[in-house]
Amino acid sequence: MNKEILTMRNIIKSYHMADEEQIILKGVNLKVYDGEFISILGPSGSGKSTMMNIIGCLDTPTSGEYILSDRKIGELDQIELAHIRSKEIGFIFQSFQLLPRLSAIENVELPMIYAGVAPGERIKRAQTMLERVGLENKTKHYPNQLSGGQQQRVAIARALSTNPTILLADEPTGALDQKTGNQVMGLFSELNKEGRTIIMITHDVNVAKTAGRIVRILDGNLYDEVAEND
Amino acid sequence: MIKESIKMSWQNIVHNKMRSFLTTLGIVIGVTAIIALVTIVQGVTGEITSQFSSLGAGKITVQAYGTPLKQGLSDNDLKKLMEMENISGISPTLSMEASVVKNASVEEDVAVEGKNQVYFQNNTDLIVRGRALNKIDMENKNKVGIINQSLEETLFFGEDSVGQTMQINGITYTVVGVLDENAINDVTAMMARSSGEGSDGKVIIPYTAAMSIAGVSNISSFEVLIADTNKTDQVIEDTKLILNQAFNYKENSYNIINMESLLDTMNTMTNMMTAMMAGIASIALLVGGIGIMNMMLVSVTERTTEIGLRKALGAEPKRIQLQFLIESIFLSLLGGTIGVLLGVGISWVVTAALGITFVMSTWAIALGFGFSAAVGIVFGWAPARRASNLNPIDALRSV
Structure with missing residues (x-):
């Protein structure tokens, strides 16, 4: 078995809302190994988004232990979390989240700017990443000149640019038609075959099936065969 | 970054x-x-x-109104002033208006000013032609005058006036020099220029002669030219002392204007x-x-x-x-x-x-x-x- 790169032990996340405590995650356990492609499948309101926020180090758990690449995330401050996100996580969003005033290549360069990659190296890597997702002819295009599928591929190139430990995708096909959605999923499979670890959050069973492993989340509880067998 | x-x-x-x-x-x-x-x-x-500062740099202006008994400074007082330390001279002024006649041309209300040689020492570029007034003119009350260019124009019709004669209030004066109008920089001249009042003509004669024309024996306006501007305050004190003695310490008998302090x-x-x-x-x-x-x-x-x-x-x-x-x-x-x-x-x-x-x-x-x-x-x-x-x-x- 490959190296464990992500471990969650009894993660609880609760929010105070209108004088009552709402428990969103009720003791989640999860292990992800290097090179895995895993889908977190659940309906809306199940705690999916909270899961993604915690995995993506945008949020910290109320209690429990989250270890990413041998570091305890719960103990880190905002600045350290920013560094972790920069180094470990490549985000892919449902609505692509490209900056409209930047060209495709500039969008891909953005995370590398924050990671402190030198300009020359940055452009070279951005070029390579765009080639990898098949958009070498669109580098100077702006998001509004690209189709949805192309925009999502730019977003994938952006997520890959810092060579992160995990690709974290949140409903990556949610804003795409079935055909382009399938193309994007095909790209995900290829990337996974190249050894990339991918965590995908979705409500769509068919999309989730692309992954090698599916964990279901329902009402704040995670049902994971692998974890349970562990 | x-x-x-x-x-x-x-x-x-x-x-x-x-x-x-x-x-x-x-x-x-x-x-x-x-x-x-x-x-x-x-x-x-x-x-x-x-x-x-072009008007008042390095000098103080004194108005000596005097007392009802003694309206202004006597020759003796002026002598005392001239003996003060740190000054380069005393320049008295006596202004009046008079009619000036040359042959048949009459020019009324000409500004006649009595000055001494110190005035010209301090303003070297005043004279365009002829000579300035000197000490001998003062002592002898010489009937000589320096006229400005516009008076020369009206009375002498553009001829060179130096050496010619004219009558001021009926007394014959010889023109010895011509004044450059634009070089005159004192408060009264400037005010006259800007207000445009009175005749454009101007004559400068020895102040001693002017005293005779005006029929006065006292000087009530003069400037003290200061040799060392760092000593201005000292000069003012000395001037006050002499004026106080001259007017028996009577209040409001004189006024000293120091341009520098105004500035x-x-x-x-x-x-x-x-x-x-x-x-x-x-x-x-x-x-x-x-x-x-x-x-x-x-x-x-x-x-x-x-x-x-x-x-x-x-x-x-x-x-x-x-x-x-x-x-x-x-x-x-x-x-x-x-x-x-x-x-x-x-x-x-x-x-x-x-x-x-x-x-x-x-x-x-x-x-x-x-x-x-x-x-x-x-x-x-x-x-x-x-x-x-x-x-x-x-x-x-x-x-």
Whole structure:
């Protein structure tokens, strides 16, 4: 078995809302190994988004232990979390989240700017990443000149640019038609075959099936065969 | 890192051209006002100062009204004054109006001034032709006079008047020199020129002769020329002592005007005025700053998602803060630059229209730039801080 790169032990996340405590995650356990492609499948309101926020180090758990690449995330401050996100996580969003005033290549360069990659190296890597997702002819295009599928591929190139430990995708096909959605999923499979670890959050069973492993989340509880067998 | 932040800020400003322009307008107006006001006021002040100092540098003017029994200073008093230390001379003045006749031409109401040789020593470029008055003229009450060019024009019809004669109040005087009108720089001459009153003609004769014409035996107006301006106060004290003795310490018997102290007072006043005007203009800057802050707050709200995304992509809070801060500094410096250009332009036009020398005030420009940068930092701080403190989850959720 490959190296464990992500471990969650009894993660609880609760929010105070209108004088009552709402428990969103009720003791989640999860292990992800290097090179895995895993889908977190659940309906809306199940705690999916909270899961993604915690995995993506945008949020910290109320209690429990989250270890990413041998570091305890719960103990880190905002600045350290920013560094972790920069180094470990490549985000892919449902609505692509490209900056409209930047060209495709500039969008891909953005995370590398924050990671402190030198300009020359940055452009070279951005070029390579765009080639990898098949958009070498669109580098100077702006998001509004690209189709949805192309925009999502730019977003994938952006997520890959810092060579992160995990690709974290949140409903990556949610804003795409079935055909382009399938193309994007095909790209995900290829990337996974190249050894990339991918965590995908979705409500769509068919999309989730692309992954090698599916964990279901329902009402704040995670049902994971692998974890349970562990 | 700074370079990218600057680039991103610039893109945002350019993208919102109209809004950026309107936002910077407050700063533009403030800086323009400061620079134009300061430059114009300084120009005017400089002009007045230079005129005043040409009138009164290195001398004090004394009006000796005297007492009912003794209206003015006697020869003896003047002698005492002339013996004071640290002076280069005493220049008495006796002004009157008289009619001047040459052959059949009569010129009424000509300004006749009695002066002594000291007056000419101190104003060497007064004489265009002929000679100045000298000590012998004074002692002998010589009937000689120096006329100005416009009187020469009317009485001698453009002929060279030196050596010819004329009658002042019926007494025959010989013209020994011609005066350059523009070289006369004293308060009365200037006032006469600017008000345009009286005849243009002017004659200067020995003050001793003038006393005879006027039928007076006392001098009530004179200037003390100071040899060493550092000793001005001492000279004033000495003058007071002599005048007090002459008039038996009677109050209000004389008045000493020291141009330098007048000039000092005036400078203090104009400096205060400049500061006050700059202060008023700064209010415009303050309002401009609030405008920038408002725009930046709107911008932060508008770009909540963008901020969230940038954070998700690994931007540290201080990076976000820096970007917004740079943006607001950019905006205000942009306004500052436009303001400086406008301010300099306006003051150039105004000074040209007023006929004043245009002096670019570097400190006003520095002040304009400094102020606008400060406004950018101060009023950009809070919005930038707010942006950097945004929770990336909340920011991304607002999609």
